[in-house]
Amino acid sequence: MNAIAIRAGFLTSIQDLGRTGFRQFGVSLGGALDSFALRVANLLAGGDESAAGLEISFGGLQLRFADERIVAWCGGGFDVRIGSTSLPAGHRALARAGDELKFNHAQSGCRCWLAISGGIDVPFVLGSRATDLRANFGGFNGRALRDGDELPLGELRPSPAFATFGRGKQTAATERISPWSAPKPWSQTASSAPMLRFVRGADWNRFNASTLQRFTSESFAVSSDSDRMGVRLAGPELQRTDDVDLVSEAVAPGTIQVPPGGQPILLLGDCQTIGGYPKIAHVVTVDLGIAAQLRPEDTVRFQEISLPDAHRLLFEREQELERFRIGLSLQNK
Amino acid sequence: MEITPLGDSALIVRVRDRFEDAPQETLSEVLRTFRRLQNADIPGVIELAPSYTTVAIFFDPLQVAKAGAKPNQAFDWLAERVRAAVAVIGDRGRPRTLPVRVIQIPVCYDSEFAFDLDHVAEHAHVSSREVVDLHSAAEYRVSCVGFVPGFPFLSGLPKKLATPRRATPRKEIPAGSVAIGGAQTGIYPMRSPGGWNVIGRTPLRLFDPENDPPALLRVGDRVQFHSITREEFEVLMQ
Numbered sequence: 001m002n003a004i005a006i007r008a009g010f011l012t013s014i015q016d017l018g019r020t021g022f023r024q025f026g027v028s029l030g031g032a033l034d035s036f037a038l039r040v041a042n043l044l045a046g047g048d049e050s051a052a053g054l055e056i057s058f059g060g061l062q063l064r065f066a067d068e069r070i071v072a073w074c075g076g077g078f079d080v081r082i083g084s085t086s087l088p089a090g091h092r093a094l095a096r097a098g099d100e101l102k103f104n105h106a107q108s109g110c111r112c113w114l115a116i117s118g119g120i121d122v123p124f125v126l127g128s129r130a131t132d133l134r135a136n137f138g139g140f141n142g143r144a145l146r147d148g149d150e151l152p153l154g155e156l157r158p159s160p161a162f163a164t165f166g167r168g169k170q171t172a173a174t175e176r177i178s179p180w181s182a183p184k185p186w187s188q189t190a191s192s193a194p195m196l197r198f199v200r201g202a203d204w205n206r207f208n209a210s211t212l213q214r215f216t217s218e219s220f221a222v223s224s225d226s227d228r229m230g231v232r233l234a235g236p237e238l239q240r241t242d243d244v245d246l247v248s249e250a251v252a253p254g255t256i257q258v259p260p261g262g263q264p265i266l267l268l269g270d271c272q273t274i275g276g277y278p279k280i281a282h283v284v285t286v287d288l289g290i291a292a293q294l295r296p297e298d299t300v301r302f303q304e305i306s307l308p309d310a311h312r313l314l315f316e317r318e319q320e321l322e323r324f325r326i327g328l329s330l331q332n333k
Numbered sequence: 334m335e336i337t338p339l340g341d342s343a344l345i346v347r348v349r350d351r352f353e354d355a356p357q358e359t360l361s362e363v364l365r366t367f368r369r370l371q372n373a374d375i376p377g378v379i380e381l382a383p384s385y386t387t388v389a390i391f392f393d394p395l396q397v398a399k400a401g402a403k404p405n406q407a408f409d410w411l412a413e414r415v416r417a418a419v420a421v422i423g424d425r426g427r428p429r430t431l432p433v434r435v436i437q438i439p440v441c442y443d444s445e446f447a448f449d450l451d452h453v454a455e456h457a458h459v460s461s462r463e464v465v466d467l468h469s470a471a472e473y474r475v476s477c478v479g480f481v482p483g484f485p486f487l488s489g490l491p492k493k494l495a496t497p498r499r500a501t502p503r504k505e506i507p508a509g510s511v512a513i514g515g516a517q518t519g520i521y522p523m524r525s526p527g528g529w530n531v532i533g534r535t536p537l538r539l540f541d542p543e544n545d546p547p548a549l550l551r552v553g554d555r556v557q558f559h560s561i562t563r564e565e566f567e568v569l570m571q
Contacts, residue, residue, distance in 0.1 A: 020379050020391070021379075022380075022482075022547060023380055023382040023389070023391065024380070024382040024478065024552065025540075025546060025547055025548035026479040026481060026482040026483055026484055026540075027482045027547065028482075125542050125543070126545070126547060132542075134481065135481060135482045135523060135540070135542070199338065199340060201339075202337045202339070202345065247350075247351065247385045247387075248477060248479070248486075249345055249385065249389065250339060250343065250345060250384065250387065250389030252340055252342065252391070254340045255339070255340060272479060272480060272481075273382060273479045274384050274479035279339075282338075282339065282340030282341070283340075284341050285340070285341050285342055285394075307338055307408055308404075308408075309405075311341055311398075311404055311405060311407050311408075314341065314394055314395065315394075315395065315398065315404045
């Protein structure tokens with residue numbers, strides 16, 4: 001069965017956890033810019049954590065279901081309605097045949113991830129269902145959704161997640177939304193005062209102490225020419241102390257590179273695989289979700305942590321997710 | 334050799350600081366390192382990506398911990414295994430490097446495709462004909478694939494032909510365009526913006542996501558261009 005994108009919104013694309021194994025051929029990781037948010041949404045929808053969902057930027061999506069599905073979303077501060085009922089982030093909801101799910105504009109942040117039970121069943125290309133919007137392959141014919149597109153949904157296996165909603169098809173609209181939700185820091189990821197933690201980059205020492213001090217103490221404004229490749233920032237000018245010609249080498253989502261103009265670029269999931277600008281720092285994995293919510297006119301600050309701390313945060317989050325998974329499976333019984 | 338973190342989920346193995354001083358030796362060393370790391374199959378490693386002077390290793394810190402690293406020592410644990418893998422002698426009977434492939438690329442240098450051929454000729458103080466002869470007589474090696482999927486950065490461009498990138502990049506360069514950027518030459522696999530000087534076009538498809546591997550060229554390949562006519566281009570396009 002399909003779901004129809006009556007309105008596709010500003011920029012909605014099919015994404016999963018990304019495409020690995022082909023970086024040596026220049027293929028970006030891509031996938032959901034906040035893959036953790038998609039994993040949580042997928043768990044809520046009762047599906048496989050790595051299932052393909054929708055990444056919705058700046059809202060505007062209106063989706064109609066042809067059969068009964070469980071849905072959930074995580075991300076920015078969007079106003080989402082199922083029919084006329086509000087569906088907050090991190091809750092599980094039952095969408096019935098004919099129901100419409102609508103994503104209005106975001107009060108804060110700019111992206112969210114929608115999971116649908118059964119997943120979006122587009123073909124795997126190079127091992128992933130993610131849309132590569134720059135190279136135009138994967139996802140829905142290699143492009144963002146357009147009005148009227150019909151999304152193929154995966155076969156619905158009997159899922160214990162349906163137990164949340166009892167048997168009655170006649171339940172009131174509000175009863176089709178779970179009273180409980182995922183932890184807020186996972187489901188509502190936009191921050192009013194975003195602070196990104198980072199570890200030092202290989203070229204950290206090419207900047208002098210006062211420049212580094214400004215990098216960590218002052219705020220940077222998000223500029224309007226930001227996209228899935230990266231967030232361009234405007235703030236104190238970061239000038240290197242040397243002019244050594246750097247050889248291009250790998251970059252990754254989270255890398256903060258500094259072009260000659262001195263205004264840094266924070267790379268996101270669709271970034272190129274290599275870069276030749278100095279890498280001053282790397283935003284840690286657990287904060288990439290906050291980075292994915294940065295929108296023009298936001299200001300952001302940076303805070304240094306150690307590499308062992310970055311790893312510790314990642315392990316702790318994974319342990320919490322494991323507890324959440326167990327809690328959900330009890331909930332499903 | 335130097336191993337540095339690239340954030341919390343990747344690291345870079347740098348075999349040399351500079352590339353231009355000795356491109357061939359550097360590339361061989363990078364490929365040998367790449368091959369040894371592939372063979373080592375280090376737990377938690379997701380993928381490897383060689384380019385110019387480095388091999389990048391992307392890893393999952395959670396898997397590294399599952400394999401036995403203390404959570405706060407994932408990087409040191411990996412770095413130790415990387416050093417051991419690269420230092421291995423004899424490669425346990427496996428070939429030291431991948432056999433080097435030689436790939437022939439037909440190029441139509443027709444003025445219709447070669448937007449900047451005259452500019453490159455002027456810059457080199459030679460005729461357009463000589464640019465074509467020089468470009469198609471040299472042997473190149475792929476030192477990196479990136480920028481867009483399947484874009485090969487080729488070293489070995491005759492010094493005379495080195496031409497700075499255009500001050501204002503073109504908004505759109507057609508797929509298959511063969512171009513010169515600084516001391517390198519390369520091929521645009523898909524229509525994209527770009528600042529290199531376009532001197533011809535190949536009918537070959539450099540990147541096809543339906544293929545595995547998806548790119549025609551990989552790091553280490555030797556590449557030769559040969560000049561074809563407009564008619565031959567049309568035939569090969571079909």
